[in-house]
Amino acid sequence: MATIRVRNTGEQISDEAKVRQFLADQNVYYDHWDTDQLPADLRGRFVLSDDEKQQVLDAFQSDIESLAKARGYVKWDVISLSDATPNLEDLLKKFEQVHTHTEDEVRAIVAGSGIFVIKSQQVGYFDVVLEAGDVISVPENNPHFFTLTDERKVVAIRLFIDPSGWVAHPYADPEFQQA
Numbered sequence: 284m285a286t287i288r289v290r291n292t293g294e295q296i297s298d299e300a301k302v303r304q305f306l307a308d309q310n311v312y313y314d315h316w317d318t319d320q321l322p323a324d325l326r327g328r329f330v331l332s333d334d335e336k337q338q339v340l341d342a343f344q345s346d347i348e349s350l351a352k353a354r355g356y357v358k359w360d361v362i363s364l365s366d367a368t369p370n371l372e373d374l375l376k377k378f379e380q381v382h383t384h385t386e387d388e389v390r391a392i393v394a395g396s397g398i399f400v401i402k403s404q405q406v407g408y409f410d411v412v413l414e415a416g417d418v419i420s421v422p423e424n425n426p427h428f429f430t431l432t433d434e435r436k437v438v439a440i441r442l443f444i445d446p447s448g449w450v451a452h453p454y455a456d457p458e459f460q461q462a
């Protein structure tokens with residue numbers, strides 16, 4: 284279950300109904316998938332071969348297809364990050380820059396955890412701390428970035444309307460609030 288942290292005020296929201304309402308108010312799509320679908324031999328694994336990534340997609344196929352049908356995604360893939368990822372530090376530095384995309388950014392966390400830092404017009408920047416099963420979509424053109432939690436590992440499914448639309452446009456923001 285996702286939790287929210289509002290950077291300006293320090294407010295934390297962990298009650299499920301309130302988290303869902305907060306994200307809906309920010310036009311951030313949120314859902315939760317059953318991670319028991321993940322094959323037992325892939326649990327706790329953060330370095331995956333192409334074949335194993337396909338097994339992840341196969342395991343969540345019905346959730347992926349219904350989300351794709353509802354929201355227009357045509358392609359999907361799996362990414363994994365952990366301390367075994369070459370240059371993880373450099374990658375995280377690159378990630379932690381506020382940016383936008385011309386399409387929404389969808390992530391379904393299937394293992395590990397991650398954080399989306401998202402700008403709200405109403406409350407400023409807020410963190411959405413995601414755990415396995417959480418599915419989120421940051422709206423198109425909404426400033427944000429993604430990073431890892433202290434456990435520094437994640438496996439996530441990404442879905443795209445048009446992969447070429449998923450280019451990061453840097454968003455220099457004097458209002459950005461460091462955590």
Ligand SMILES: [Fe+2]
Nearest residue numbers: 384388427428
């Ligand atoms: Fe992004």
